[in-house]
Amino acid sequence: MxxxxxxxxxxxxxxxxxxxxxxxxxxxxxxxxxxxxxxxxxxxxxxxxxxxxxxxxxxxxxxxxxxxxxxxxxxxxPRGDSGTPIFGAQCRENDGRGLLVTLVVAGSAADKSGLKPDDLIFSVNGKPVRTEEEWSKAIDSAGEVITIQSYCTKDGTVKEKEVPLTAVEYLTxxxxxxxxxxxxxxxxxxxxxxxxxxxxxxxxDFKKNTAQAVKTINDWVSRETNGKISDLLSSQSVS
CATH class of the missing domain: 3.30.497.10 (Antithrombin, subunit I, domain 2)
Structure with missing residues (x-):
């Protein structure tokens, strides 16, 4: 194509x-x-x-x-100033009885909420989730805090956990x-x-002020990546 x-x-x-x-x-x-x-x-x-x-x-x-x-x-x-929220869990429908967790990404918001594979998710921020569409909409509109109500299959308890927005990963x-x-x-x-x-x-000014040009670019990259990439270029890499 x-x-x-x-x-x-x-x-x-x-x-x-x-x-x-x-x-x-x-x-x-x-x-x-x-x-x-x-x-x-x-x-x-x-x-x-x-x-x-x-x-x-x-x-x-x-x-x-x-x-x-x-x-x-x-x-x-990706559009938007805040990026696209990624909760870090894969789920599938469970015959209308919540959503069955099939995968939890280590270090993600889902992981920090205590979710484990085979757990059941009943609601997100107070909104029931029974279908994958409801799940996607709930995560996309989660707001500053994601509150997950889930059933732990390991110990048979129902849990409710708040995960701060800072625990949510973003794709930008x-x-x-x-x-x-x-x-x-x-x-x-x-x-x-x-x-x-x-x-x-x-x-x-790559020609007359290479060092400053490199610094300007590196500073921009560092800001845009929240400091994760701070030295993308060196003066030797620009000629």
Whole structure:
């Protein structure tokens, strides 16, 4: 499949990921993010034309033109200032008698609530959950505190546990385009980066003040990742 709208982008990225995987050494233990790579290339593709655009479209499995790419990739980028809450538990329906927990991610909000596989979840923030749809809606609208009422199959007790929002993990993206200060960049292209990729754009002086450019970028990355990535670039990596 070649993506021409935002509904196709997930399948397209999977095909792109398969292409990358085929080119890797199967003997190595490698972790990579196809979505991140595709997004970075998609931002670049938005500013291309001619033969470069044709070749990049082929690599990315895109039918969309460079001027349309931001609309396609908009379906891949998480939206919202606070990110998407991830509770950290997989559940399945249990014939209308709550939801059966099948997986709990270590260190997640679900784990901190005391949930274990085979437990039953009856409600989230006071709202009964009997279907996967009700579960998704309850988690998405959880608010500052998630209150889980569950039945522990190990000891046969019903428990109610509050989990602070700080215990909930978030999925966000940090996309940015940095260009040489003084270099003319099309304003329409910059707007597409912002609207389609939720990207930040700014100029820095790579040529005359490399150290400051690196610091500016690293400081931005650190803020956007809550300090988890603080030294993405070094002066030696920018030339």
């Amino acid at each position: 070649r993506a021409n709208d935002s509904g196709d982008i997930a399948t397209t990225v999977n095909e792109f990921a398969n292409d990358i995987f085929k080119g890797l050494d199967g003997n190595d233990n490698i972790v990579y993010s196809p979505a991140s790579l595709a997004t970075a290339l998609g931002m670049t593709y938005s500013g291309t034309a001619g033969e470069t655009a044709i070749q990049m479209a082929s690599v990315l499995h895109l039918d969309a033109s460079p001027t349309e790419a931001h609309e396609v990739f908009a379906g891949l980028t 993206t940090a996309n940015a385009l940095w260009f040489q200060k003084g270099y003319p960049v099309d304003k329409v292209f910059l707007e597409q980066i912002k609207t389609g990729f939720a990207g930040f754009t700014s100029d820095v």
